[in-house]
Amino acid sequence: MASEDVRFFASVDQVKNALETCLESVDSEGSFATSGRCEDINPGLMIEGLGRFGVPLSQDEVRRIIDSSHQAPFGKGSETIVDTAVRNTWEIDAARIGLHHPKWSQYERTILGKVCSELGIPGCATFVQAQLYKLWVYQEGAMLTPHKDTEKAPRMFGTMVICLPKSSRGR
Numbered sequence: 706m707a708s709e710d711v712r713f714f715a716s717v718d719q720v721k722n723a724l725e726t727c728l729e730s731v732d733s734e735g736s737f738a739t740s741g742r743c744e745d746i747n748p749g750l751m752i753e754g755l756g757r758f759g760v761p762l763s764q765d766e767v768r769r770i771i772d773s774s775h776q777a778p779f780g781k782g783s784e785t786i787v788d789t790a791v792r793n794t795w796e797i798d799a800a801r802i803g804l805h806h807p808k809w810s811q812y813e814r815t816i817l818g819k820v821c822s823e824l825g826i827p828g829c830a831t832f833v834q835a836q837l838y839k840l841w842v843y844q845e846g847a848m849l850t851p852h853k854d855t856e857k858a859p860r861m862f863g864t865m866v867i868c869l870p871k872s873s874r875g876r
Contacts, residue, residue: 735825743816749806750869752797752840757805761870771795771842780855792849795842802840820865835865 715723750758755773758766774795778787806812813835821829838857843849 736823739820739823741819746808746812747806748804748809751803751805753801761872763872767842767871773797774842777841793847794849797840799837799839802837
């Protein structure tokens, strides 16, 4: 018999049992979401056409970044549209962004380790990786309504947001 003639048949009960076994291996102590504050580190933010930025970002630097950005769209069915009543923020594509601090990769692994631990995904820091997608700038009053992110990369299962500090005056 040729290998292309070999077929695998499983009963519904076998599929249910296999699925139950997989689900039972998931740590039920994990959380759906997590957040935290990390030590201060300058990621070495570099934006093509603008140069390198330190943190905290000054108001002038934020303005320069916004001036080089475009209004962030969102997916609505098969369309990608801009509607500031749903998403009111500015964005720069990842292709223009670099994070060049020599310790950034190590710092990112530490963050992933904490996230994995708090989500209850054992050992995931060894196989999960963060992929830079966009840089968003939210001004005062900006927002993004609750939504479900679409998969941006194969096997994507979550969104990690890293907020950079900016200078402020008494607020």
